[in-house]
Amino acid sequence: MLRPGYSYMYNAELYQFGETVSIVFWTDSWRPASFYDKIAANRNRGLHTLCLLDIKVKEQSIENLMKGRKIFEPPRYMTVNLAAEQLLEIIADRKKRKEHLAYTPDTICVGVSRVGSDTQRIVSGPLKHMLNVDLGEPLHSLVITGEMHPLEIDMLEEFATDVSSIQDVSHSNYL
Secondary structure, eight states: OOOOOHHHHTTOOGGGBOOOEEEOOOOSSOOOOTHHHHHHHHHHTTOBEEEEEOEEOSOOOHHHHHTTOOOOOOOEEOOHHHHHHHHHHHHHHHHHTTOOOSOOTTSEEEEEESTTSTTOEEEEEEGGGGGSOOOOSSOEEEEEOOSOOHHHHHHHHTTBSSHHHHHTSOHHHHO
16 A cells, blocks of 8 residues: 655655655743744745654753763654744744744644654645644644645635635736
8 A cells, every 4th residue: 555655645746745854842941043044045936845853762851961870751743733832932032023924823833743644644825824734643744835836725625724714815826
C-alpha cells in the first residue's frame, strides 16, 4: 500500500513548497522567531511552508546539567496547537510594530500528525482554528499555505475544521 507523504496528503505538489522551517519550544527567556522570515519569503513567492515542530527527547534541566547529573526531563513533543499559538503571538507583535504581516490568523493551514501511519490525521483551516484542533499523539507538523490551486482548495475542504472557512478563500487570491 502506498503511504501518502506531505505533498500528496492534501493534493499539493512538491514544487509548491518553499524552504522548510523548524518551530522550537519557547522559554521565558528565549523566544526565537527567525523562521518567520523564511515563511514570509515562501509566501511572497506563493509557496507553502512545511513547519517541523520541536521535539525534546533526552534533555537535561539546566540545574541537572550544571551539577553533572544524568537525570533527563520527560520527552516533550510540540503540538500544532502550541505552534499556532506561537505563530499568532509573532504576528501580534509585528502588528503592534505596524510591520507587514506574512500571514494572518485567517491564513489557511494544514495540521498533520503521524504522516504515513495508519493513524495519521490531517486537519485544515485558518491558523486561528489550529489552536483547538485535536491531532492526537505526536509527531505533528504544520503547513502554512501559499498560493493555492482550486484543486488544492477542494481537497482541503475534505479536512476542514469549518468548510466555510476554506470556501471563503477567494480563488483569485490564490491563483
